[in-house]
Amino acid sequence: MRATRTAAAVGVLTVLAGTSACGLDGSEPHTVARKHSLVIGVKEDQPMLGFKRGGTYEGFDVDVALYVAGRLGVPRDRVRFRTTNSSVRESALASGAVDMIFATYSITAKRKTQVTFGGPYYVAHQDTLVRADATSIGNVRDLKGKRICEVTGSNSWRRVVEERRIAARPVTAPTYGACMDDLAAGKLDAVSTDDLILAGFAAGRGVRIVNAPFTDEKYGVGLKKGDLEGCELVNRAITRMYQDGTAARLLDKWFGKSGLKLTTSVPQFEGCS
Amino acid sequence: MTPPPGQLAPATRPSAKPAQPGADQSAPLVTGISGNVAERREGRLATFVRGRWIHTIPGRIRAYTAAILAALAVLLTVLTVAVGNARDSVQTIGHDAGPQVVATGTLYFALSDMDAQVSNILLMGRDHDLGIGYDATLRVYERRRAEAGAAAVQAAQLASRDADLRTTVQQVLQGLGRYEELVGRALLLDQQADHPAGRLPGQVVDAYRQATDLMRLELLPKAYNITLDSGANVRQAYETKRSAVLSGRAWVAVTGALVLLLMIAAQVYLARTFRRVLNPAMVLATVAAAVLAAVGTGLLTAQAGHIRTAKQDGFDSILALSRARAISHSAFADESRYLLDPGRADTYEQTYLDKSLSVLYPDLGTRPVVLENYYTGLDEQVGAYTPGGPVRFLGFFGDEARGIGRGGPEADALVRTLRSYRTVLDNDRRMRALAAGNDRPGAVDLRMGKSSSALRDFDAYDAALRGLTGVHQDVFDQAIDDADGGLRGWSALPPIAAAAIALLVLAGVRPRLAEFR
Known part of the structure; x- marks a missing residue:
C-alpha cells in the first residue's frame, strides 16, 4: 500500500515538474x-x-x-x-x-x-547624384541618353532603365566607390541609387544630389x-x-x-x- | 503564465505530511474530557510526533481523508485560477483591448480618406458634378474628420498607460489641426482659381503638396503605428493568457488524477480492512471528482480553442483586411494625385504600385516590378486561383488566400473581392493609358466615373472587401460568444462541486471511524 502511494506521488511529481518546465521553455526561446x-x-x-x-x-x-x-x-x-x-x-x-x-x-x-x-x-528613396556643375539633370527622366553607373550585383540601374524605361546608358563599375571616381573623371554623368548611400559618398566630392526621389526603400x-x-x-x-x-x-x-x-x-x- | 510554483508545495503536501490535518480532526474524538488545555496540547503533540497513531486503523483513515481533502482543495484552486485566466483572455481579446485596437484602425482609414476627398475636390475644379459631386465629397470629408476624432479618442484610451503611444496620439491630433489649416488654404486658392477639371494652377498644387505631404509622410505612418503597437499588446496578452490556460489545463488534469488516485487507494484500504466491497459515498465522490476534472479539462481545452479562433481567424484577419482596405483607398486617391500633380506623376505612380503590391503581390519572376507587369501578373495568377488551391501571390490577399479552405462564406467572399480588385486595376490601366497618351481630360473623366464605371467598380470592390472582413467579424463574434457561454456558471460550479465531493468523502469514512469509538 505504501509502495503504491509513494509510486503515485513520484509519478505526480514527475508530471508536475514536466508541466512547469514546458511552461517556461515554450515561451518563444529565439527572441x-x-x-x-x-x-x-x-x-x-x-x-x-x-x-x-x-x-x-x-x-x-x-x-x-x-x-x-x-x-x-x-x-x-x-x-x-x-x-x-x-x-x-x-x-x-x-x-x-x-x-x-x-x-x-x-x-x-x-x-x-x-x-x-x-x-x-x-525610408530611403532612389535618387540621382551628378557633378555639381551638371545643372541639366533635374530628375530621373533627364537621364535619357546619359551614362549612368551599373554596379555589379546592384539592381539600381534597372530601376532607371527597365522600370522607368529611360534610355540611359549603363556603364559598369565594381563598386559605388568606383562609380564616384568615374563620375569625377568624367567617365560617367550620373549615379542613381538609394539617397542615403549617395549621401554617404557625396560629402566633399563636388557632387550634387538632385533631390528627385522616385522609389521608397x-x-x-x-x-x-x-x-x-x-x-x-x-x-x-x-x-x-x-x-x-x-x-x-x-x-x-x-x-x-x-x-x-x-x-x-x-x-x-x-x-x- | 504557469501556475505559481507555490502551488507545487500544497500539491505534494498530502503525501509528505499526511498526518497534520488528521491529528487536528482527531482532537475532539480522542480527548472528550475536560482538563488543562496547555497540558493536553503538549500531550497531543507528543503523541503526534511519536507517529505511532499512523499505524492505527483510524489514524490511517484520517490520513487518507486529510490527503484527499487537501488534494481536492488544490484541484479547486488550480481550476479556479485556470478558469480565471480563460475569463481574462476572453475579456481582453473579445471585449476590451481587441475591439479598441480594431477601432484605432479607423483612424488610419479616416485620415487617409480625408486626403483622398481633398484630392478629388481639387481635381474636379469648377466642374462640380464630377465624381459624386462637390458637396457630397465635402460631406464625406467632414464625416471622415469626425470618425478620425472618435478613433483618436479610442487610441488615447488604449494609450493611457503607455507614454510613448500617448505622445504619438497627441502628435497625430496636433498634426491634424495643421493639416486642416493647409487644406483650408488649398481649397480657398482652388475656389479662387476657378479652373477646369484636371488643370490646377501651380499655387493650388503647391498648397496641396504641403497638406498631402504632412498627411502621407507624418500623420498616416503614426496612425498606422498606433494600431500596430496596440495590437502588439493584444498579441502578448493572448500568448501569455493562452499558455496560462493550457498549463492550467495540465495542472487540472494532474491534480484531478492525484485526487482520484488517493480516493481509489483509500477505498482499496477500506475494502481490505473492513471486508466490504464498496463504499457507496466514496464511489460517488470518486465519480464526481472524475467528472469535475474531466469537464474542467475539457472546458479549458475548448476555451483555448475559442481564444485561438477569435485571435487568429478573427482579430488578426480583421486587422489585416482593414489595413488592406485603408491602403486600397489611399492607392485609389493616388490616382487623383497622379492626375492633379503632373510634376509628381512618377512618384504617385510609384506609390500606387507599392500600395498595390502590399495588397496583392503577384510572383513576377524575373520581370521588372512595374505597373504593366503587375496588371498581367495579377490577371494570370488571380485568374488561375481557386480557393483551397495553390497560391502564387503574396501580400494581404495572399495571406488571406493561404488561410482559407476550399469552400464556405470566406472563400466566396475572397473570390468576390479578388474579382472586383482586378476590375479596379483594369480601370487603372485604362486611366493611365489615356494620361500617357496626353488625353488628360479623358483620364480625368474616366477616373471620376463620367465616362466609365470606375467609381462604382471601386465601391463594389470596397463592399466585397468589407464583406470579407464581415465574415471574419462573424467568426470572431461567434468564438467570443462561445467562450463567454462556456464560462457561464464556472465561478460557482467548482467550489460547489468540490464541497459536495468533500461531504461525500466525509460521509463515506464517518461510519468506519464510528466503529472505533
Missing part, C-alpha cells in the same frame, strides 16, 4: 528581447551607413543598431558587429550567426517570407523569422528614437552636410509577421 549580448550584422563598405575603419564599425546603421540594442537592455560593450553582405543576410539570421541586421536591408514581400522585419527605421531591422516579441520591442525602440530626437540628431550627424532632404518623422512600420 532578441531577452538576450544578454547581441551580434549585429552590418555592412563594412558603405560610408556613413556601415563602414569598417581600422577594426571598428561606424555609420548611421551602426548608431541606430546601438540605440536599439540599448533599448533592448544590451549596452554597447555587449554588442558585437559582424560584416554581413547582402547575399548572406537571410542565411545569417536563420543560422543564428547574427541576431539582428542593420545593413540597408530593404523590406520586400519576398524577403518577408524568410525574415521578420522590425521597422523600417528609415524601407530599411528594416532583420530578425529571425517568427521573433514577433523582439520585432515589437524593436519597433517601440524606433518610435522612441524618433520621439526623443535621436533619429534627427543621427541623420544630421551622418548626412547633414550632403544636401539631402531628410525625413525626421517616424516611418510607417511594416508590422511584425
Whole structure:
C-alpha cells in the first residue's frame, strides 16, 4: 500500500515538474528581447551607413543598431558587429550567426517570407547624384541618353532603365566607390541609387544630389523569422528614437552636410509577421 | 503564465505530511474530557510526533481523508485560477483591448480618406458634378474628420498607460489641426482659381503638396503605428493568457488524477480492512471528482480553442483586411494625385504600385516590378486561383488566400473581392493609358466615373472587401460568444462541486471511524 502511494506521488511529481518546465521553455526561446549580448550584422563598405575603419564599425546603421540594442537592455560593450553582405543576410539570421541586421536591408514581400522585419527605421528613396556643375539633370527622366553607373550585383540601374524605361546608358563599375571616381573623371554623368548611400559618398566630392526621389526603400531591422516579441520591442525602440530626437540628431550627424532632404518623422512600420 | 510554483508545495503536501490535518480532526474524538488545555496540547503533540497513531486503523483513515481533502482543495484552486485566466483572455481579446485596437484602425482609414476627398475636390475644379459631386465629397470629408476624432479618442484610451503611444496620439491630433489649416488654404486658392477639371494652377498644387505631404509622410505612418503597437499588446496578452490556460489545463488534469488516485487507494484500504466491497459515498465522490476534472479539462481545452479562433481567424484577419482596405483607398486617391500633380506623376505612380503590391503581390519572376507587369501578373495568377488551391501571390490577399479552405462564406467572399480588385486595376490601366497618351481630360473623366464605371467598380470592390472582413467579424463574434457561454456558471460550479465531493468523502469514512469509538 505504501509502495503504491509513494509510486503515485513520484509519478505526480514527475508530471508536475514536466508541466512547469514546458511552461517556461515554450515561451518563444529565439527572441532578441531577452538576450544578454547581441551580434549585429552590418555592412563594412558603405560610408556613413556601415563602414569598417581600422577594426571598428561606424555609420548611421551602426548608431541606430546601438540605440536599439540599448533599448533592448544590451549596452554597447555587449554588442558585437559582424560584416554581413547582402547575399548572406537571410542565411545569417536563420543560422543564428547574427541576431539582428542593420545593413540597408530593404523590406520586400519576398524577403518577408524568410525574415521578420522590425521597422523600417528609415525610408530611403532612389535618387540621382551628378557633378555639381551638371545643372541639366533635374530628375530621373533627364537621364535619357546619359551614362549612368551599373554596379555589379546592384539592381539600381534597372530601376532607371527597365522600370522607368529611360534610355540611359549603363556603364559598369565594381563598386559605388568606383562609380564616384568615374563620375569625377568624367567617365560617367550620373549615379542613381538609394539617397542615403549617395549621401554617404557625396560629402566633399563636388557632387550634387538632385533631390528627385522616385522609389521608397524601407530599411528594416532583420530578425529571425517568427521573433514577433523582439520585432515589437524593436519597433517601440524606433518610435522612441524618433520621439526623443535621436533619429534627427543621427541623420544630421551622418548626412547633414550632403544636401539631402531628410525625413525626421517616424516611418510607417511594416508590422511584425 | 504557469501556475505559481507555490502551488507545487500544497500539491505534494498530502503525501509528505499526511498526518497534520488528521491529528487536528482527531482532537475532539480522542480527548472528550475536560482538563488543562496547555497540558493536553503538549500531550497531543507528543503523541503526534511519536507517529505511532499512523499505524492505527483510524489514524490511517484520517490520513487518507486529510490527503484527499487537501488534494481536492488544490484541484479547486488550480481550476479556479485556470478558469480565471480563460475569463481574462476572453475579456481582453473579445471585449476590451481587441475591439479598441480594431477601432484605432479607423483612424488610419479616416485620415487617409480625408486626403483622398481633398484630392478629388481639387481635381474636379469648377466642374462640380464630377465624381459624386462637390458637396457630397465635402460631406464625406467632414464625416471622415469626425470618425478620425472618435478613433483618436479610442487610441488615447488604449494609450493611457503607455507614454510613448500617448505622445504619438497627441502628435497625430496636433498634426491634424495643421493639416486642416493647409487644406483650408488649398481649397480657398482652388475656389479662387476657378479652373477646369484636371488643370490646377501651380499655387493650388503647391498648397496641396504641403497638406498631402504632412498627411502621407507624418500623420498616416503614426496612425498606422498606433494600431500596430496596440495590437502588439493584444498579441502578448493572448500568448501569455493562452499558455496560462493550457498549463492550467495540465495542472487540472494532474491534480484531478492525484485526487482520484488517493480516493481509489483509500477505498482499496477500506475494502481490505473492513471486508466490504464498496463504499457507496466514496464511489460517488470518486465519480464526481472524475467528472469535475474531466469537464474542467475539457472546458479549458475548448476555451483555448475559442481564444485561438477569435485571435487568429478573427482579430488578426480583421486587422489585416482593414489595413488592406485603408491602403486600397489611399492607392485609389493616388490616382487623383497622379492626375492633379503632373510634376509628381512618377512618384504617385510609384506609390500606387507599392500600395498595390502590399495588397496583392503577384510572383513576377524575373520581370521588372512595374505597373504593366503587375496588371498581367495579377490577371494570370488571380485568374488561375481557386480557393483551397495553390497560391502564387503574396501580400494581404495572399495571406488571406493561404488561410482559407476550399469552400464556405470566406472563400466566396475572397473570390468576390479578388474579382472586383482586378476590375479596379483594369480601370487603372485604362486611366493611365489615356494620361500617357496626353488625353488628360479623358483620364480625368474616366477616373471620376463620367465616362466609365470606375467609381462604382471601386465601391463594389470596397463592399466585397468589407464583406470579407464581415465574415471574419462573424467568426470572431461567434468564438467570443462561445467562450463567454462556456464560462457561464464556472465561478460557482467548482467550489460547489468540490464541497459536495468533500461531504461525500466525509460521509463515506464517518461510519468506519464510528466503529472505533
